[in-house]
Amino acid sequence: MQNLFDKSFKAARVGIWECTLPDETLTWTDTVYELFELEPRSALVREATVALYMPESRRKLTEVRSAAIRDGDGFTLDAQIVTAKGNLKWIRITAIVERHDGQPVRIFGMKQDITAEKTLFEQIRRLAETDPVTGLASRTKFDTAFDEAVTASATVQKALLLIDLDSFKAVNDRLGHQAGDECLRDAGRRICEATPDASAIARLGGDEFAIILDCESRESLDAAARRVAGKLEWWVGSYPDKLKVSASVGAAMILPGMAAKDIFAEADRALYAVKAKGKHNLGLSAEPVRVASVA
CATH class of the missing domain: 3.30.450.20 (PAS domain)
Known part of the structure:
Protein backbone atom coordinates (compact mmCIF):
# COMPACT_ATOMS: atom_id res chain seq x y z
CA MET A 1 0.00 0.00 0.00
CA LEU A 120 -4.14 25.92 -19.68
CA PHE A 121 -5.69 28.60 -17.47
CA GLU A 122 -3.65 31.30 -19.23
CA GLN A 123 -4.75 30.00 -22.63
CA ILE A 124 -8.40 30.07 -21.55
CA ARG A 125 -7.97 33.57 -20.10
CA ARG A 126 -6.42 34.84 -23.34
CA LEU A 127 -9.25 33.32 -25.35
CA ALA A 128 -11.82 34.97 -23.09
CA GLU A 129 -10.08 38.35 -23.22
CA THR A 130 -9.24 38.43 -26.95
CA ASP A 131 -11.58 38.94 -29.88
CA PRO A 132 -10.89 36.00 -32.23
CA VAL A 133 -11.38 37.99 -35.45
CA THR A 134 -9.40 41.18 -34.80
CA GLY A 135 -7.06 40.20 -31.98
CA LEU A 136 -8.26 43.24 -30.02
CA ALA A 137 -9.58 43.06 -26.49
CA SER A 138 -12.91 41.27 -26.10
CA ARG A 139 -16.02 42.76 -24.50
CA THR A 140 -15.09 40.95 -21.28
CA LYS A 141 -11.63 42.55 -21.18
CA PHE A 142 -13.09 45.93 -22.14
CA ASP A 143 -15.63 45.85 -19.29
CA THR A 144 -12.80 45.31 -16.80
CA ALA A 145 -10.68 48.11 -18.29
CA PHE A 146 -13.67 50.47 -18.37
CA ASP A 147 -14.52 49.82 -14.72
CA GLU A 148 -10.88 50.50 -13.80
CA ALA A 149 -10.92 53.76 -15.78
CA VAL A 150 -14.11 54.88 -14.03
CA THR A 151 -12.64 54.02 -10.61
CA ALA A 152 -9.45 55.98 -11.38
CA SER A 153 -11.26 58.98 -12.89
CA ALA A 154 -10.64 61.18 -9.84
CA THR A 155 -6.90 61.10 -10.51
CA VAL A 156 -6.54 60.17 -14.21
CA GLN A 157 -8.78 61.86 -16.79
CA LYS A 158 -9.89 59.47 -19.51
CA ALA A 159 -12.53 59.30 -22.21
CA LEU A 160 -14.63 56.66 -23.92
CA LEU A 161 -15.08 56.47 -27.69
CA LEU A 162 -17.65 54.16 -29.29
CA ILE A 163 -17.28 53.38 -33.00
CA ASP A 164 -19.74 51.90 -35.44
CA LEU A 165 -18.63 51.01 -38.97
CA ASP A 166 -20.83 52.40 -41.74
CA SER A 167 -21.76 50.12 -44.66
CA PHE A 168 -20.36 47.02 -42.96
CA LYS A 169 -23.53 45.04 -43.69
CA ALA A 170 -23.08 45.83 -47.38
CA VAL A 171 -19.53 44.45 -47.24
CA ASN A 172 -20.80 41.20 -45.73
CA ASP A 173 -23.77 40.92 -48.10
CA ARG A 174 -21.94 41.76 -51.34
CA LEU A 175 -18.39 40.57 -50.72
CA GLY A 176 -18.97 37.73 -48.25
CA HIS A 177 -18.12 37.04 -44.64
CA GLN A 178 -14.44 36.45 -45.35
CA ALA A 179 -14.19 39.98 -46.72
CA GLY A 180 -16.23 41.15 -43.74
CA ASP A 181 -13.76 39.62 -41.31
CA GLU A 182 -10.85 41.23 -43.15
CA CYS A 183 -12.70 44.55 -42.99
CA LEU A 184 -13.01 44.18 -39.20
CA ARG A 185 -9.32 43.33 -38.89
CA ASP A 186 -8.41 46.34 -41.02
CA ALA A 187 -10.62 48.56 -38.87
CA GLY A 188 -8.87 47.27 -35.75
CA ARG A 189 -5.45 48.04 -37.22
CA ARG A 190 -6.54 51.53 -38.23
CA ILE A 191 -7.95 52.28 -34.78
CA CYS A 192 -4.68 51.16 -33.17
CA GLU A 193 -2.72 53.42 -35.54
CA ALA A 194 -4.97 56.38 -34.74
CA THR A 195 -4.75 55.91 -30.95
CA PRO A 196 -1.37 54.28 -30.17
CA ASP A 197 -1.49 55.42 -26.54
CA ALA A 198 -4.99 54.10 -25.79
CA SER A 199 -5.53 52.29 -22.49
CA ALA A 200 -7.81 49.78 -24.18
CA ILE A 201 -9.10 49.08 -27.69
CA ALA A 202 -11.83 46.48 -28.02
CA ARG A 203 -14.29 45.00 -30.44
CA LEU A 204 -17.58 44.94 -28.58
CA GLY A 205 -19.29 42.75 -31.16
CA GLY A 206 -20.50 42.97 -34.75
CA ASP A 207 -19.08 46.16 -36.27
CA GLU A 208 -18.82 48.02 -32.95
CA PHE A 209 -15.54 49.04 -31.35
CA ALA A 210 -14.56 50.95 -28.22
CA ILE A 211 -11.53 52.94 -27.10
CA ILE A 212 -10.48 54.14 -23.66
CA LEU A 213 -7.76 56.77 -23.73
CA ASP A 214 -6.20 59.51 -21.60
CA CYS A 215 -7.93 62.79 -22.34
CA GLU A 216 -7.51 66.09 -20.51
CA SER A 217 -10.30 68.08 -22.16
CA ARG A 218 -13.19 68.00 -24.59
CA GLU A 219 -10.90 69.65 -27.14
CA SER A 220 -8.38 66.81 -26.95
CA LEU A 221 -11.24 64.30 -27.08
CA ASP A 222 -12.58 66.01 -30.20
CA ALA A 223 -9.13 65.80 -31.80
CA ALA A 224 -8.81 62.10 -30.96
CA ALA A 225 -12.28 61.33 -32.30
CA ARG A 226 -11.45 63.15 -35.54
CA ARG A 227 -8.23 61.15 -35.93
CA VAL A 228 -10.16 57.92 -35.53
CA ALA A 229 -12.92 58.95 -37.92
CA GLY A 230 -10.35 60.13 -40.46
CA LYS A 231 -8.43 56.86 -40.27
CA LEU A 232 -11.59 54.79 -40.64
CA GLU A 233 -12.41 55.69 -44.23
CA TRP A 234 -11.20 53.36 -46.96
CA TRP A 235 -12.29 51.27 -49.91
CA VAL A 236 -12.72 47.48 -49.93
CA GLY A 237 -13.28 45.09 -52.81
CA SER A 238 -12.80 45.88 -56.48
CA TYR A 239 -14.95 47.14 -59.33
CA PRO A 240 -17.88 46.54 -59.76
CA ASP A 241 -18.15 45.54 -56.07
CA LYS A 242 -15.97 48.27 -54.64
CA LEU A 243 -17.42 49.62 -51.40
CA LYS A 244 -16.47 52.56 -49.23
CA VAL A 245 -16.21 51.92 -45.51
CA SER A 246 -16.38 54.74 -42.98
CA ALA A 247 -17.28 55.08 -39.31
CA SER A 248 -19.44 57.02 -36.90
CA VAL A 249 -17.93 57.92 -33.54
CA GLY A 250 -19.62 58.81 -30.27
CA ALA A 251 -17.53 59.97 -27.32
CA ALA A 252 -17.89 60.97 -23.68
CA MET A 253 -15.53 62.10 -20.95
CA ILE A 254 -15.13 59.70 -18.01
CA LEU A 255 -15.91 62.13 -15.21
CA PRO A 256 -15.50 61.55 -11.45
CA GLY A 257 -18.72 60.62 -9.71
CA MET A 258 -20.43 59.21 -12.80
CA ALA A 259 -21.46 55.57 -12.91
CA ALA A 260 -19.96 53.40 -15.65
CA LYS A 261 -23.38 52.68 -17.17
CA ASP A 262 -24.18 56.39 -17.37
CA ILE A 263 -20.88 57.23 -19.09
CA PHE A 264 -21.41 54.41 -21.59
CA ALA A 265 -24.96 55.62 -22.19
CA GLU A 266 -23.65 59.17 -22.87
CA ALA A 267 -21.25 57.92 -25.54
CA ASP A 268 -23.89 55.58 -26.94
CA ARG A 269 -26.42 58.39 -27.27
CA ALA A 270 -23.82 60.54 -29.03
CA LEU A 271 -23.06 57.69 -31.43
CA TYR A 272 -26.65 57.08 -32.41
CA ALA A 273 -27.38 60.80 -32.68
CA VAL A 274 -24.62 61.21 -35.25
CA LYS A 275 -25.57 58.03 -37.12
CA ALA A 276 -29.03 59.48 -37.55
CA LYS A 277 -27.41 62.39 -39.42
CA GLY A 278 -25.71 60.11 -41.95
CA LYS A 279 -22.43 58.31 -42.43
CA HIS A 280 -19.00 59.40 -41.20
CA ASN A 281 -19.94 61.63 -38.27
CA LEU A 282 -18.69 62.09 -34.75
CA GLY A 283 -20.18 63.54 -31.60
CA LEU A 284 -19.04 64.43 -28.10
CA SER A 285 -21.73 63.40 -25.67
CA ALA A 286 -24.84 65.12 -27.05
CA GLU A 287 -22.94 67.53 -29.32
CA PRO A 288 -22.56 65.92 -32.76
CA VAL A 289 -20.06 67.52 -35.12
CA ARG A 290 -19.87 66.92 -38.88
CA VAL A 291 -16.50 65.57 -40.06
CA ALA A 292 -15.27 66.64 -43.46
CA SER A 293 -14.63 63.80 -45.89
CA VAL A 294 -11.03 62.64 -46.04
CA ALA A 295 -11.43 60.48 -49.14
Whole structure:
Protein backbone atom coordinates (compact mmCIF):
# COMPACT_ATOMS: atom_id res chain seq x y z
CA MET A 1 0.00 0.00 0.00
CA GLN A 2 2.85 2.41 0.80
CA ASN A 3 4.39 1.68 -2.60
CA LEU A 4 1.06 2.45 -4.29
CA PHE A 5 0.78 5.65 -2.25
CA ASP A 6 4.27 6.74 -3.33
CA LYS A 7 3.60 5.95 -6.99
CA SER A 8 0.33 7.91 -6.91
CA PHE A 9 2.06 10.97 -5.47
CA LYS A 10 4.83 10.72 -8.03
CA ALA A 11 2.35 10.39 -10.92
CA ALA A 12 0.53 13.48 -9.67
CA ARG A 13 3.85 15.35 -9.43
CA VAL A 14 3.32 15.84 -5.70
CA GLY A 15 6.24 15.82 -3.28
CA ILE A 16 6.46 16.05 0.51
CA TRP A 17 8.64 18.56 2.33
CA GLU A 18 9.35 19.63 5.88
CA CYS A 19 11.36 22.32 7.58
CA THR A 20 12.27 22.11 11.26
CA LEU A 21 12.12 25.27 13.36
CA PRO A 22 13.89 27.36 14.32
CA ASP A 23 17.02 25.89 12.67
CA GLU A 24 15.36 25.89 9.18
CA THR A 25 16.57 22.40 8.25
CA LEU A 26 14.88 21.23 5.04
CA THR A 27 13.93 17.71 4.03
CA TRP A 28 12.43 16.89 0.62
CA THR A 29 11.20 13.77 -1.10
CA ASP A 30 12.65 12.97 -4.52
CA THR A 31 9.67 14.52 -6.32
CA VAL A 32 10.38 17.95 -4.82
CA TYR A 33 13.99 17.68 -5.96
CA GLU A 34 12.65 16.88 -9.45
CA LEU A 35 10.33 19.90 -9.36
CA PHE A 36 13.29 22.19 -8.66
CA GLU A 37 15.56 20.20 -10.99
CA LEU A 38 18.12 19.64 -8.26
CA GLU A 39 20.23 16.53 -7.80
CA PRO A 40 18.24 14.08 -5.61
CA ARG A 41 19.41 13.90 -1.99
CA SER A 42 21.76 16.85 -2.45
CA ALA A 43 22.27 19.15 0.53
CA LEU A 44 19.55 21.75 0.96
CA VAL A 45 20.07 25.29 2.20
CA ARG A 46 16.79 27.13 2.63
CA GLU A 47 18.17 30.52 1.53
CA ALA A 48 19.37 28.96 -1.72
CA THR A 49 16.05 27.24 -2.45
CA VAL A 50 14.05 30.38 -1.66
CA ALA A 51 16.26 32.26 -4.14
CA LEU A 52 14.80 30.04 -6.89
CA TYR A 53 11.38 31.67 -6.46
CA MET A 54 10.43 34.58 -8.70
CA PRO A 55 10.52 37.90 -6.78
CA GLU A 56 6.76 38.32 -6.35
CA SER A 57 6.29 34.67 -5.39
CA ARG A 58 9.23 34.94 -2.98
CA ARG A 59 7.63 37.97 -1.35
CA LYS A 60 4.27 36.20 -0.99
CA LEU A 61 5.90 33.03 0.36
CA THR A 62 7.80 35.00 3.00
CA GLU A 63 4.61 36.80 3.99
CA VAL A 64 2.28 33.79 4.30
CA ARG A 65 4.94 31.55 5.85
CA SER A 66 5.77 34.10 8.56
CA ALA A 67 2.08 34.57 9.33
CA ALA A 68 1.49 30.80 9.50
CA ILE A 69 4.42 30.26 11.89
CA ARG A 70 3.30 33.20 14.04
CA ASP A 71 -0.37 32.22 14.19
CA GLY A 72 -0.06 28.45 13.98
CA ASP A 73 -2.10 28.31 10.78
CA GLY A 74 -1.51 26.58 7.48
CA PHE A 75 -1.52 28.07 3.99
CA THR A 76 -1.79 27.26 0.30
CA LEU A 77 0.18 29.27 -2.25
CA ASP A 78 0.68 29.09 -6.01
CA ALA A 79 4.22 30.23 -6.71
CA GLN A 80 6.46 30.60 -9.75
CA ILE A 81 10.01 29.30 -9.63
CA VAL A 82 13.07 29.23 -11.86
CA THR A 83 14.55 25.76 -11.50
CA ALA A 84 18.24 25.06 -11.02
CA LYS A 85 18.37 24.43 -14.79
CA GLY A 86 16.71 27.75 -15.61
CA ASN A 87 13.20 26.50 -16.45
CA LEU A 88 10.10 28.40 -15.35
CA LYS A 89 7.55 26.36 -13.43
CA TRP A 90 4.48 26.92 -11.30
CA ILE A 91 4.13 24.97 -8.06
CA ARG A 92 1.36 24.75 -5.47
CA ILE A 93 2.58 24.75 -1.88
CA THR A 94 0.44 23.54 1.01
CA ALA A 95 1.76 23.91 4.53
CA ILE A 96 0.84 23.01 8.10
CA VAL A 97 2.60 24.27 11.23
CA GLU A 98 3.25 21.83 14.07
CA ARG A 99 3.52 23.26 17.58
CA HIS A 100 4.75 21.80 20.87
CA ASP A 101 3.89 23.58 24.11
CA GLY A 102 2.65 26.53 22.09
CA GLN A 103 5.89 26.90 20.13
CA PRO A 104 6.26 26.21 16.38
CA VAL A 105 8.68 23.31 15.87
CA ARG A 106 8.03 22.23 12.28
CA ILE A 107 6.35 23.40 9.10
CA PHE A 108 5.58 20.74 6.50
CA GLY A 109 3.31 19.92 3.60
CA MET A 110 3.24 19.21 -0.13
CA LYS A 111 4.57 20.80 -3.30
CA GLN A 112 2.93 20.02 -6.62
CA ASP A 113 3.86 20.88 -10.21
CA ILE A 114 0.91 22.88 -11.61
CA THR A 115 2.68 24.29 -14.67
CA ALA A 116 0.30 22.54 -17.10
CA GLU A 117 -2.72 23.77 -15.13
CA LYS A 118 -1.45 27.36 -15.16
CA THR A 119 -0.63 27.17 -18.88
CA LEU A 120 -4.14 25.92 -19.68
CA PHE A 121 -5.69 28.60 -17.47
CA GLU A 122 -3.65 31.30 -19.23
CA GLN A 123 -4.75 30.00 -22.63
CA ILE A 124 -8.40 30.07 -21.55
CA ARG A 125 -7.97 33.57 -20.10
CA ARG A 126 -6.42 34.84 -23.34
CA LEU A 127 -9.25 33.32 -25.35
CA ALA A 128 -11.82 34.97 -23.09
CA GLU A 129 -10.08 38.35 -23.22
CA THR A 130 -9.24 38.43 -26.95
CA ASP A 131 -11.58 38.94 -29.88
CA PRO A 132 -10.89 36.00 -32.23
CA VAL A 133 -11.38 37.99 -35.45
CA THR A 134 -9.40 41.18 -34.80
CA GLY A 135 -7.06 40.20 -31.98
CA LEU A 136 -8.26 43.24 -30.02
CA ALA A 137 -9.58 43.06 -26.49
CA SER A 138 -12.91 41.27 -26.10
CA ARG A 139 -16.02 42.76 -24.50
CA THR A 140 -15.09 40.95 -21.28
CA LYS A 141 -11.63 42.55 -21.18
CA PHE A 142 -13.09 45.93 -22.14
CA ASP A 143 -15.63 45.85 -19.29
CA THR A 144 -12.80 45.31 -16.80
CA ALA A 145 -10.68 48.11 -18.29
CA PHE A 146 -13.67 50.47 -18.37
CA ASP A 147 -14.52 49.82 -14.72
CA GLU A 148 -10.88 50.50 -13.80
CA ALA A 149 -10.92 53.76 -15.78
CA VAL A 150 -14.11 54.88 -14.03
CA THR A 151 -12.64 54.02 -10.61
CA ALA A 152 -9.45 55.98 -11.38
CA SER A 153 -11.26 58.98 -12.89
CA ALA A 154 -10.64 61.18 -9.84
CA THR A 155 -6.90 61.10 -10.51
CA VAL A 156 -6.54 60.17 -14.21
CA GLN A 157 -8.78 61.86 -16.79
CA LYS A 158 -9.89 59.47 -19.51
CA ALA A 159 -12.53 59.30 -22.21
CA LEU A 160 -14.63 56.66 -23.92
CA LEU A 161 -15.08 56.47 -27.69
CA LEU A 162 -17.65 54.16 -29.29
CA ILE A 163 -17.28 53.38 -33.00
CA ASP A 164 -19.74 51.90 -35.44
CA LEU A 165 -18.63 51.01 -38.97
CA ASP A 166 -20.83 52.40 -41.74
CA SER A 167 -21.76 50.12 -44.66
CA PHE A 168 -20.36 47.02 -42.96
CA LYS A 169 -23.53 45.04 -43.69
CA ALA A 170 -23.08 45.83 -47.38
CA VAL A 171 -19.53 44.45 -47.24
CA ASN A 172 -20.80 41.20 -45.73
CA ASP A 173 -23.77 40.92 -48.10
CA ARG A 174 -21.94 41.76 -51.34
CA LEU A 175 -18.39 40.57 -50.72
CA GLY A 176 -18.97 37.73 -48.25
CA HIS A 177 -18.12 37.04 -44.64
CA GLN A 178 -14.44 36.45 -45.35
CA ALA A 179 -14.19 39.98 -46.72
CA GLY A 180 -16.23 41.15 -43.74
CA ASP A 181 -13.76 39.62 -41.31
CA GLU A 182 -10.85 41.23 -43.15
CA CYS A 183 -12.70 44.55 -42.99
CA LEU A 184 -13.01 44.18 -39.20
CA ARG A 185 -9.32 43.33 -38.89
CA ASP A 186 -8.41 46.34 -41.02
CA ALA A 187 -10.62 48.56 -38.87
CA GLY A 188 -8.87 47.27 -35.75
CA ARG A 189 -5.45 48.04 -37.22
CA ARG A 190 -6.54 51.53 -38.23
CA ILE A 191 -7.95 52.28 -34.78
CA CYS A 192 -4.68 51.16 -33.17
CA GLU A 193 -2.72 53.42 -35.54
CA ALA A 194 -4.97 56.38 -34.74
CA THR A 195 -4.75 55.91 -30.95
CA PRO A 196 -1.37 54.28 -30.17
CA ASP A 197 -1.49 55.42 -26.54
CA ALA A 198 -4.99 54.10 -25.79
CA SER A 199 -5.53 52.29 -22.49
CA ALA A 200 -7.81 49.78 -24.18
CA ILE A 201 -9.10 49.08 -27.69
CA ALA A 202 -11.83 46.48 -28.02
CA ARG A 203 -14.29 45.00 -30.44
CA LEU A 204 -17.58 44.94 -28.58
CA GLY A 205 -19.29 42.75 -31.16
CA GLY A 206 -20.50 42.97 -34.75
CA ASP A 207 -19.08 46.16 -36.27
CA GLU A 208 -18.82 48.02 -32.95
CA PHE A 209 -15.54 49.04 -31.35
CA ALA A 210 -14.56 50.95 -28.22
CA ILE A 211 -11.53 52.94 -27.10
CA ILE A 212 -10.48 54.14 -23.66
CA LEU A 213 -7.76 56.77 -23.73
CA ASP A 214 -6.20 59.51 -21.60
CA CYS A 215 -7.93 62.79 -22.34
CA GLU A 216 -7.51 66.09 -20.51
CA SER A 217 -10.30 68.08 -22.16
CA ARG A 218 -13.19 68.00 -24.59
CA GLU A 219 -10.90 69.65 -27.14
CA SER A 220 -8.38 66.81 -26.95
CA LEU A 221 -11.24 64.30 -27.08
CA ASP A 222 -12.58 66.01 -30.20
CA ALA A 223 -9.13 65.80 -31.80
CA ALA A 224 -8.81 62.10 -30.96
CA ALA A 225 -12.28 61.33 -32.30
CA ARG A 226 -11.45 63.15 -35.54
CA ARG A 227 -8.23 61.15 -35.93
CA VAL A 228 -10.16 57.92 -35.53
CA ALA A 229 -12.92 58.95 -37.92
CA GLY A 230 -10.35 60.13 -40.46
CA LYS A 231 -8.43 56.86 -40.27
CA LEU A 232 -11.59 54.79 -40.64
CA GLU A 233 -12.41 55.69 -44.23
CA TRP A 234 -11.20 53.36 -46.96
CA TRP A 235 -12.29 51.27 -49.91
CA VAL A 236 -12.72 47.48 -49.93
CA GLY A 237 -13.28 45.09 -52.81
CA SER A 238 -12.80 45.88 -56.48
CA TYR A 239 -14.95 47.14 -59.33
CA PRO A 240 -17.88 46.54 -59.76
CA ASP A 241 -18.15 45.54 -56.07
CA LYS A 242 -15.97 48.27 -54.64
CA LEU A 243 -17.42 49.62 -51.40
CA LYS A 244 -16.47 52.56 -49.23
CA VAL A 245 -16.21 51.92 -45.51
CA SER A 246 -16.38 54.74 -42.98
CA ALA A 247 -17.28 55.08 -39.31
CA SER A 248 -19.44 57.02 -36.90
CA VAL A 249 -17.93 57.92 -33.54
CA GLY A 250 -19.62 58.81 -30.27
CA ALA A 251 -17.53 59.97 -27.32
CA ALA A 252 -17.89 60.97 -23.68
CA MET A 253 -15.53 62.10 -20.95
CA ILE A 254 -15.13 59.70 -18.01
CA LEU A 255 -15.91 62.13 -15.21
CA PRO A 256 -15.50 61.55 -11.45
CA GLY A 257 -18.72 60.62 -9.71
CA MET A 258 -20.43 59.21 -12.80
CA ALA A 259 -21.46 55.57 -12.91
CA ALA A 260 -19.96 53.40 -15.65
CA LYS A 261 -23.38 52.68 -17.17
CA ASP A 262 -24.18 56.39 -17.37
CA ILE A 263 -20.88 57.23 -19.09
CA PHE A 264 -21.41 54.41 -21.59
CA ALA A 265 -24.96 55.62 -22.19
CA GLU A 266 -23.65 59.17 -22.87
CA ALA A 267 -21.25 57.92 -25.54
CA ASP A 268 -23.89 55.58 -26.94
CA ARG A 269 -26.42 58.39 -27.27
CA ALA A 270 -23.82 60.54 -29.03
CA LEU A 271 -23.06 57.69 -31.43
CA TYR A 272 -26.65 57.08 -32.41
CA ALA A 273 -27.38 60.80 -32.68
CA VAL A 274 -24.62 61.21 -35.25
CA LYS A 275 -25.57 58.03 -37.12
CA ALA A 276 -29.03 59.48 -37.55
CA LYS A 277 -27.41 62.39 -39.42
CA GLY A 278 -25.71 60.11 -41.95
CA LYS A 279 -22.43 58.31 -42.43
CA HIS A 280 -19.00 59.40 -41.20
CA ASN A 281 -19.94 61.63 -38.27
CA LEU A 282 -18.69 62.09 -34.75
CA GLY A 283 -20.18 63.54 -31.60
CA LEU A 284 -19.04 64.43 -28.10
CA SER A 285 -21.73 63.40 -25.67
CA ALA A 286 -24.84 65.12 -27.05
CA GLU A 287 -22.94 67.53 -29.32
CA PRO A 288 -22.56 65.92 -32.76
CA VAL A 289 -20.06 67.52 -35.12
CA ARG A 290 -19.87 66.92 -38.88
CA VAL A 291 -16.50 65.57 -40.06
CA ALA A 292 -15.27 66.64 -43.46
CA SER A 293 -14.63 63.80 -45.89
CA VAL A 294 -11.03 62.64 -46.04
CA ALA A 295 -11.43 60.48 -49.14
